[in-house]
Amino acid sequence: xxxxxYVVQDELGIHAxxxxxxxxEAAKYPCDITLKCGEKKGNAKRxxxxxAMGVKKEMEVTVVCEGxxxxxxxxxxxxxxxxxx
Amino acid sequence: xxxxxxxAAFKGVAIGKIREFGQKKVEVNKTSVSDAEAEIARFEAxxxxxxxxxxxxxxxxxxxxxxxxxxxxEVHQMMLEDEDYLDGIKGMIRDDQVNAEYxxxxxxxNFSEIFAGMDDEYMKERAADVKDISARVVRxxxxxxxxxxxxxxxxxLVAEDLAPSETLQLDRSKVLAFVTRKGSTNSHTAILARTxxxxxxxxxxxxxxxxxxxxxxxGKEGKLIVEPDEETLKNYQExxxxxxxxxxxxxxxxxxxxxxKDGRKVNLYANIGGxxxxxxxxxNDAEGIGLFRSEFLYLQSxxxxxxxxxxxxxxxxxxxxxxxxxxxRTLDIGADKQIDYFELDKEENPALGYRAVRICLNxxxxxxxxxxxxxxxxxxxxxxxxxxxxxSVWEVQTVKEILEKIKEELRxxxxxxxxxxxxxxxxxxxxxxIADELAKEVDFFSIGTxxxxxxxxxIDRQNAKLDMxxxxxxxxxxxxxxxxxxxxxxxxxxxxxxxxxxxxxxxxEEFVNMGVDxxxxxxxxxxxxRNKVVNM
Numbered sequence: 001x002x003x004x005x006y007v008v009q010d011e012l013g014i015h016a017x018x019x020x021x022x023x024x025e026a027a028k029y030p031c032d033i034t035l036k037c038g039e040k041k042g043n044a045k046r047x048x049x050x051x052a053m054g055v056k057k058e059m060e061v062t063v064v065c066e067g068x069x070x071x072x073x074x075x076x077x078x079x080x081x082x083x084x085x
Numbered sequence: 086x087x088x089x090x091x092x093a094a095f096k097g098v099a100i101g102k103i104r105e106f107g108q109k110k111v112e113v114n115k116t117s118v119s120d121a122e123a124e125i126a127r128f129e130a131x132x133x134x135x136x137x138x139x140x141x142x143x144x145x146x147x148x149x150x151x152x153x154x155x156x157x158x159e160v161h162q163m164m165l166e167d168e169d170y171l172d173g174i175k176g177m178i179r180d181d182q183v184n185a186e187y188x189x190x191x192x193x194x195n196f197s198e199i200f201a202g203m204d205d206e207y208m209k210e211r212a213a214d215v216k217d218i219s220a221r222v223v224r225x226x227x228x229x230x231x232x233x234x235x236x237x238x239x240x241x242l243v244a245e246d247l248a249p250s251e252t253l254q255l256d257r258s259k260v261l262a263f264v265t266r267k268g269s270t271n272s273h274t275a276i277l278a279r280t281x282x283x284x285x286x287x288x289x290x291x292x293x294x295x296x297x298x299x300x301x302x303x304g305k306e307g308k309l310i311v312e313p314d315e316e317t318l319k320n321y322q323e324x325x326x327x328x329x330x331x332x333x334x335x336x337x338x339x340x341x342x343x344x345x346k347d348g349r350k351v352n353l354y355a356n357i358g359g360x361x362x363x364x365x366x367x368x369n370d371a372e373g374i375g376l377f378r379s380e381f382l383y384l385q386s387x388x389x390x391x392x393x394x395x396x397x398x399x400x401x402x403x404x405x406x407x408x409x410x411x412x413x414r415t416l417d418i419g420a421d422k423q424i425d426y427f428e429l430d431k432e433e434n435p436a437l438g439y440r441a442v443r444i445c446l447n448x449x450x451x452x453x454x455x456x457x458x459x460x461x462x463x464x465x466x467x468x469x470x471x472x473x474x475x476x477s478v479w480e481v482q483t484v485k486e487i488l489e490k491i492k493e494e495l496r497x498x499x500x501x502x503x504x505x506x507x508x509x510x511x512x513x514x515x516x517x518x519i520a521d522e523l524a525k526e527v528d529f530f531s532i533g534t535x536x537x538x539x540x541x542x543x544i545d546r547q548n549a550k551l552d553m554x555x556x557x558x559x560x561x562x563x564x565x566x567x568x569x570x571x572x573x574x575x576x577x578x579x580x581x582x583x584x585x586x587x588x589x590x591x592x593x594e595e596f597v598n599m600g601v602d603x604x605x606x607x608x609x610x611x612x613x614x615r616n617k618v619v620n621m
Contacts, residue, residue: 043168052200
């Protein structure tokens with residue numbers, strides 16, 4: 001299992017467009033990828049799940065990758081968050 | 086005649102027949118099916134069709150309104166592939182032995198309620214997205230064609246609300262204006278109307294039973310006038326005529342260089358207050374950004390904005406401007422633009438007080454954070470840094486020293502720093518008088534005429550009693566501008582104007598004759614000023 005945390009900087013939080021990009025990025029890896037934010041949990045490969053978490057600016061998100069290629073997935077997603085959120 | 090009021094989402098006047106836009110309502114009845122697997126297959130085929138339609142819409146939207154606005158359709162496509170959504174629908178067909186139309190409609194409703202219940206205005210709008218995609222699938226399943234309005238002639242379109250997909254599928258040549266009874270100025274439709282340059286009103290709740298009637302949309306006043314009387318109609322026809330002429334003229338100037346008949350070039354830039362203004366800058370064909378007020382970053386936050394936050398904003402603008410010059414003004418606040426966490430004392434006379442670069446040179450850490458963010462962003466575009474409220478040479482030298490140290494620091498950290506132009510605002514009489522010395526220190530001057538006028542004429546613009554003494558074209562100001570331009574050129578640097586006076590088209594000719602190299606104006610004023618330049 002591989003995980004990292006990130007504090008969202010984007011003004012709108014994880015809104016529709018970045019949620020879409022995030023799901024696309026997550027779909028590239030076979031492992032399970034879970035987002036956690038406070039009490040809420042969501043599957044990073046499912047857009048409605050990600051959007052319904054309602055992650056806003058300055059909230060901390062923990063991304064957990066578990067399974068095949070978890071190292072690559074975590075590295076790629078960490079870069080994705082820094083770049084887009 | 087009836088005058089209905091709402092909120093203006095995009096200005097402009099439109100006159101024409103009103104048409105009610107009706108998406109054909111598909112009656113969804115619950116029926117039971119015996120072969121659930123076949124029903125699932127029917128649903129999957131409909132979903133594939135919907136997905137293909139959205140793909141085509143995305144392509145159309147990219148061409149019509151740009152990639153950023155089109156992204157919503159890609160998101161819609163992804164929603165259609167969402168496993169939870171699909172599982173919900175398939176599970177329902179399988180477990181309850183119901184028809185696909187019913188399962189899609191109920192599942193769509195459930196998901197949209199999740200969004201509608203969120204305490205976030207933006208996410209609430211997403212409820213409409215889920216409904217939109219579900220309605221599309223239901224239409225396909227029921228074999229109902231996509232709705233619309235019977236528009237045989239260009240019309241004013243009235244609807245309850247318009248989904249983004251509906252807005253984009255409309256034949257643009259047939260739409261004079263959008264009017265929605267619901268919606269908000271933040272809805273996709275409002276945003277798209279702005280990008281498509283179509284007058285739009287939202288929240289005109291009384292716009293009912295207007296189909297087929299004559300109407301006028303006044304996108305400035307936020308009014309829909311139904312069955313106008315003759316005088317009103319005539320009045321608006323004149324406005325419309327003027328608007329058309331103006332727009333045609335301005336559109337013809339897009340893509341044209343701002344060069345006078347005898348070949349003198351002026352850089353026509355735009356002033357912005359945030360990242361979201363860049364669209365307007367590009368739409369109006371500005372050649373760069375002459376003043377990016379960085380205050381918004383500080384004003385909208387509850388604590389000092391971090392280097393990362395600032396970096397992202399500067400980088401976004403630099404990238405969007407794609408190699409065109411972006412001049413970012415460093416923090417310009419003071420007792421008149423209070424920010425709580427700066428804990429500034431109340432002052433008798435804030436205009437002459439602790440503000441702008443004076444704060445930056447005292448709170449070095451705050452200033453350094455901003456400069457680091459600016460330097461890092463310079464790797465992504467053509468960034469220039471501009472410092473406000475300068476009165477002395479030492480201030481400029483001190484800022485330059487800090488800036489050089491930061492560049493070095495960043496390089497040591499292995500971070501890339503691009504070429505950065507460094508300039509100052511000329512907005513105090515002192516800086517005008519020593520402009521010859523200041524010119525030796527910087528790459529450019531930008532004259533802030535608002536403050537320069539206030540300080541030179543000793544007139545507070547807020548005081549109405551002083552109106553009779555105030556003269557925006559005071560010879561003292563015009564002579565000062567000339568002095569600054571001459572001092573700049575003597576040292577081989579350029580000088581521009583970024584205050585309100587820069588957009589005063591009655592002065593454009595005089596400025597160009599003085600040798601002003603750049604005029605930075607609000608995005609909407611770029612083309613009117615270019616019109617002046619190319620005709621002189």
